[in-house]
Amino acid sequence: MIDQLKIDFEKILKKSDFSKNDINFKRDQLNKFIENGFPNRKLENWKFLDIDQIIKKNIGELSFYNDYSVTNKIDTSILINGLEHNKIIFINGRIEKIDFAYEDKSSIEIFDDVEVENKINNENSLLYLNSALSNKYYKILIKKNYILKKPLIIYHFTSDKMKSKNINLRLDFKLEQNSSLRLIDFFNDTSDKNFLNILYNFDLDEDSSLKNYKIDKSLNKNLKYSFNNIEQKKNSISETFIFSAGSNYFKNEINCNLKGQYSSAFVNGIFSLKDSQKHEIRTTINHLVKNTKSYQLIKSVLGKNSKAAYQGRIYVDSQAQKTDGYQLSKAILLDETSEFNAKPELEIYADDVKCSHGSASGSLNENSIFYIMSRGLNYQQSKELLINGFILDVVEKITDSEIKNLIKNMIGLKE
């Protein structure tokens, strides 16, 4: 694998026009990746689902070469209708379009010539891989007091010409004081057996607000890894919603640093899995100063042969008095072959805090099914009704009503 990786890396460099500094940085990151390799189960973070094994089993030999000089055609039929939105279209590893048609152009700045750097303090070899191989990365700046009128949808497309490829994307967002961004990640794949590695970095200044919705719904055989790093200043709010259902493997990592007082972070997630799908959400919320708040709710519905894992970590620094932290994970196992693993972790160094977590897993309650059936529904309908209600609970946590309705329609939930 390593020889292939080195050859592909040189090929990418030849075809692209990175600056000298960038090339040096990329080389350094590549070496770090080679040193560590793909993470495996020996690392605590990858204990439940071992990406090294999963790649070997699902893809076999990965190819890292991506021709960034060829443009891809945009298939407009897959764009979301019925909701006016700004778009970033990302196809096969290339950003093809950035379109803020509905916004005031002077309030948004897009940089594409920034030098890459790795601010994220994380010993994660997939991040090294991302930095080494991703194309030019963009930085989007939302200026002071600007609230985006329409949500921004990032379309993640892969076409069927991609096979056994590693695709990397990196985007940085900076939200200046009192600005606000609603961001939807929409995954749609017509390819299979690729490994997507997505890295976002968000800088939230005072009073800003970020809402990120990740929707992975359409069934596909790709493997995906997404890492969100969120840095929050005073009074800022971040809300992350994850609908994890489509890919063969999907791991979402949220790393959130609450560095300003009264900042808060919300993470809500749904796993809806079947047929050998393996998904994971891992969150790390670092409460670093006084009066910060975090809330997490993860619900899973697990069908045949599927496996879900949730690793939630709340860290409370000794400075972070008056922290309010909460985590809840619930799972319904529908089949004898489904499996749910959880590791809700609290690491607390301050005494005046309110932190708790809960985790429950089991099957659907037969009594509840009986209750509904006695009112005239059949067994299957009763089951569906209960599951819908179970999931709806998470969707209702979405604070933006426009997007809430969009998501409800997408995943076919009725009220």
Add this chain to the structure above:
Amino acid sequence: MDTREKDIEKLKDYKYGFTTDIENIKAPKGLNENVIKFISNIKKEPQWMLDFRLKAYERLKLLKEPNWQKPKYPKIEYQDLYYYSAPKSMKDKPKSLDELDPKLLETYKKLGIPLQEQARLNGIAVDAVFDSVSVATTFKGELTKHGIIFCSMSEAIQKHPELVKKYLGTVIPITDHFFATLNSAVFTDGSFVYIPEGVKCPMELSTYFRINASETGQFERTLIIADKGSYVSYLEGCTAPMRDENQLHAANVELIALDNAEIKYSTVQNWYPGDENGKGGIYNFVTKRGLCKGKNSKISWTQVETGSAITWKYPSCILKGDNSIGEFYSIAITNNYQKADTGTKMIHLGKNTKSKIISKGISAGNSDMTYRGLVDINSKAKNSSNYTQCDSLLMGNKCGAHTVPYIKNKNFESNIAHEATTSKISEEQLHYCQQRGLNSEEAVGLIVNGFCKEVLQQLPMEFAVEAQKLVGISLEGSVG
């Protein structure tokens, strides 16, 4: 100073911090085959036992010390330790209590367990382990009448080799982790209990462990077998003298419950925790594991952990038999620079198995406490259920409290519920108590005891009182 304060003053220092001047026989320093042979030889062990040890030692050479735990500690020089230390007078084993070295007896008196008195009054059978060897076992007569075997491990190896051979190492195999394997290679003594079929043990069985000699590690091994339909309640207490260097205690405890049997294992661990600056103290790295082998069997662990510089242990239950039950009740208190990483593992293999975990952690001063637990429901463990509750209480912002549960559910007909909270004693609670005439120390004591109530209730009467006092003493000086 009123009398209460004087009492506190007295208690503030580690009450069990005295040493006893007794001539010791020690094995040569270090860990090698000869030392193991020395230990085996001095204990006149049969060849199979020596083979067991040497096999473990071979295995040990391949193993690395684990380092994933939260409390880190300076490297232990295993070659600088004495692996065997016994009071000289034990060489020719005393036949009865009257022949024991008076100094030894005095030590136990200071610890609060005068053996002779216990034999007469308490009705608790005590096996006392001093450094490396078992000193005396009381109440033999009464127990033999019921066919119960309660003796030191060395004696069991001599007298009941068939039982030891059959069960030793079946729950904690010699291929286990580093410290367990180290114990398998060099264990010196410990308790052995066998309860025959259908017998309900008429009294509480108890062991008292004490590390006296310096630079020694204590490696005891306990094996409890409850045959079909039997019941036993077993208590364990620990102390050590105050010393500047850290001492290692790596024990293995194996419990085996056959059909319809029940074992209740209670520990009050009060090893020397080090002084208020974190100097000295015991490293308590213990492997405790119970196997519910038979149908309808039950194993219940109760522990009160107040001592040791570092506590690192996870009493576990393997629920193999159908309908078997595993329970774990724990109070862990850390103060000053103590560190604890403790919890349990519940491994559900049989059908309709149930487990319950109640863990209460209290940290004060500069200490660090971690609850780490595993609940694993296997795909064949139909209709199993687990309930876990772990609460932490913090006093001050220099200490830490952590919860790291691992929850694995592979069976869709089984339920797992887990809850955890972390909080501090609220001003309202304190105010309420103080309003009713308690001073702040008493108020905290009362609230903490209430916090721990669910676990304290599980302890046998005599221990519950001691444990309650211990809870108070351990937190002395951490409030206000």
